[in-house]
Amino acid sequence: MSVTAVVGAQWGDEGKGRIIDYLAQQADVVIRFQGGDNAGHTVINQYGKHALHLIPSGIFNPNTQNIIGSGCVVNPGALLDEMAQLEAAGVDLSNLWISARAQMVMPYHRLLDELEEAARGEDTIGTTKRGIGPAYADKAARAGLRIGDLLQPEWLESRLDNALRTVNRKIEILGGEPVDGQELYELCMAYRQKLATRIVDTVPLLRRAVQERRSILLEGQLGVMRDLDWGIYPYVTSSNPTAAYASSGAGLPARAIDRVIGVVKAYSTAVGDGPFPVELHDADGERLRELGGEYGATTGRPRRCGWFDGVAIGYAAWLNGMTGLAITKLDVLDTFETIKICVGYRLPSGEVITDSMPDTPVLFQVTPVYEEWPGWQTSTQACRRWADLPPAAQAYIRRLSELAGVKVDYVSVGPERDQMFEVDAVFTTAAAPASR
Numbered sequence: 001m002s003v004t005a006v007v008g009a010q011w012g013d014e015g016k017g018r019i020i021d022y023l024a025q026q027a028d029v030v031i032r033f034q035g036g037d038n039a040g041h042t043v044i045n046q047y048g049k050h051a052l053h054l055i056p057s058g059i060f061n062p063n064t065q066n067i068i069g070s071g072c073v074v075n076p077g078a079l080l081d082e083m084a085q086l087e088a089a090g091v092d093l094s095n096l097w098i099s100a101r102a103q104m105v106m107p108y109h110r111l112l113d114e115l116e117e118a119a120r121g122e123d124t125i126g127t128t129k130r131g132i133g134p135a136y137a138d139k140a141a142r143a144g145l146r147i148g149d150l151l152q153p154e155w156l157e158s159r160l161d162n163a164l165r166t167v168n169r170k171i172e173i174l175g176g177e178p179v180d181g182q183e184l185y186e187l188c189m190a191y192r193q194k195l196a197t198r199i200v201d202t203v204p205l206l207r208r209a210v211q212e213r214r215s216i217l218l219e220g221q222l223g224v225m226r227d228l229d230w231g232i233y234p235y236v237t238s239s240n241p242t243a244a245y246a247s248s249g250a251g252l253p254a255r256a257i258d259r260v261i262g263v264v265k266a267y268s269t270a271v272g273d274g275p276f277p278v279e280l281h282d283a284d285g286e287r288l289r290e291l292g293g294e295y296g297a298t299t300g301r302p303r304r305c306g307w308f309d310g311v312a313i314g315y316a317a318w319l320n321g322m323t324g325l326a327i328t329k330l331d332v333l334d335t336f337e338t339i340k341i342c343v344g345y346r347l348p349s350g351e352v353i354t355d356s357m358p359d360t361p362v363l364f365q366v367t368p369v370y371e372e373w374p375g376w377q378t379s380t381q382a383c384r385r386w387a388d389l390p391p392a393a394q395a396y397i398r399r400l401s402e403l404a405g406v407k408v409d410y411v412s413v414g415p416e417r418d419q420m421f422e423v424d425a426v427f428t429t430a431a432a433p434a435s436r
C-alpha cells in the first residue's frame with residue numbers, strides 16, 4: 001500500500017489514462033492533481049472506449065474514491081457532460097468527488113483562450129482552447145472562482161462581480177463581446193444544483209487514507225515537456241504536470257509519495273506548437289502516426305511524431321524523481337525494420353549534449369543525434385510477460401531504461417486493459433535518478 005504519482009514523461013498523451021485504469025484495479029483513491037478538460041486520457045475496458053477529460057481514470061473501479069484535486073481547473077459544464085457520458089455507459093459515479101478548492105473554468109475563460117490565441121498572430125501556442133491558461137492566470141491573479149464558491153451564493157456573486165470588472169475589459173480589448181454577470185450567476189446556480197453533493201474538503205479524506213496506508217494514485221495530466229516551469233516555455237500548459245506538484249495539487253504532504261511512475265511512449269509525439277527536435281516529416285513519421293492512431297483525444301488534431309527522445313527522458317526522470325517507467329505502445333514499432341533513438345542534441349556550435357535540456361530558443365536549433373536499433377518485426381500484441389517479448393524488443397526497452405537511468409515497471413503492447421504487464425526482469429543498468 002503506497003502513494004504513487006503517475007506522470008507523463010514526454011509531451012503528453014503517453015498513455016497515462018490506460019496505466020491509471022490498470023493500476024486503479026487495486027487502488028483505494030485516485031486523484032487528478034492538475035490541469036482541466038484539456039486532457040484526453042483514453043481508457044478501453046469492459047465499459048467501452050472513453051476519453052476522460054476531467055474525471056480521474058480510476059472511475060471504472062466502483063470501489064475507488066475518485067477526486068478532482070485542488071490543483072485542477074474545472075469547467076463544471078464539461079464535467080457534467082462527461083458524467084452523463086459515463087453514466088450512459090453504465091459507470092458508477094457514486095465515488096466521484098471534487099475538491100472545494102479547485103478553480104472553476106468559466107465560459108469567459110474559453111472565450112479569452114480563443115481571443116488570446118488569435119491575438120498571438122503567427123506565434124500561437126496551439127492551446128486546446130479549453131480556457132486552461134486564462135483560468136490559471138486568474139487563479140494566480142487571485143481573481144478566480146472556486147468550486148466551493150458554488151456552495152456560498154452570496155460570496156460567489158461578489159466574487160463574480162469582482163472578476164468581471166477586469167474580465168470584460170480584457171474581452172473588449174481583444175475584440176470580443178462582454179459577458180453578462182447575471183447569466184453567469186444563474187449558470188453557476190444550475191451547476192450548484194447538480195454538483196453540490198460532490199464538492200468536498202479533501203483534507204480529512206486524504207489524511208485518513210494516508211494514515212491507514214491506503215493505496216493512492218496521483219494522476220498527472222500532460223507531460224514534463226509542457227510543464228509551466230520546466231517545459232518548452234511559452235509553448236506549455238499553465239500548470240505543473242511534474243511529480244513535485246502532485247502532492248500540492250492533490251493535497252498530501254510531499255513526503256507521502258513513495259513511488260513515481262513515468263509514463264513514456266516507445267517513440268515521441270506532441271500536439272501543439274513549439275520546438276520538438278525529434279519530429280519526423282517523412283514516411284516514418286507518417287507511419288508512426290497511422291500505426292499509433294496519433295490524433296488528439298481532445299481536439300482530434302494530428303499529433304507530430306518522431307523517434308524516442310533519450311535526452312528528454314533523462315531530463316524527465318531526473319525532474320520527477322522517477323522510481324520506474326511504464327513504457328506504452330511498444331506494438332506500434334512491431335513492423336519497423338530499423339528503429340532510431342535520439343541519444344543527444346547537436347547544438348549549432350557542433351557540441352553534442354546528452355544530459356541537459358536547452359531552453360526554448362536553443363531547442364529550436366538543435367539537431368538530434370541518432371542511434372539505430374534493429375526492429376523485431378513480429379507482433380508483440382499477445383505478449384503478457386517480459387519473457388514473451390522478442391529479444392530485439394527487450395534490448396530496445398533496456399536501452400530506453402538506460403537512457404532514463406530508471407528501471408521499467410510496466411510495458412503495454414496494445415490499448416486494451418489486459419494488453420499490459422508488470423515487468424519481472426532485473427534492470428542492472430538502472431541508476432538512482434538523483435545520482436544523474
Ligand code: GDP
Binds near residue numbers: 039
Ligand atoms: P494520455 O493522455 O496520456 O492518457 O494518452 P492518450 O489517451 O491521449 O493517448 C494514448 C493513445 O494510445 C490512446 O488512443 C490509447 O488508447 C492508445 N494506447 C495506449 N497504450 C497503448 C498501447 O500499448 N498500444 C497501442 N497500440 N495503443 C495504446
Ligand code: IMO
Binds near residue numbers: 127132133
Ligand atoms: P493529456 O493529458 C497533449 C498542449 C496543447 C498546447 C499546450 C497548452 O491528454 O496528455 P493548454 O490547452 O493546456 O493551454 O495548451 O499543451 N496540451 C496537450 N497536449 N495532451 C494533452 O493532455 C494536452 N493538454 C494540453 O496542445 O501545446
Ligand code: MG
Binds near residue numbers: 012013039040041297
Ligand atoms: Mg491525451
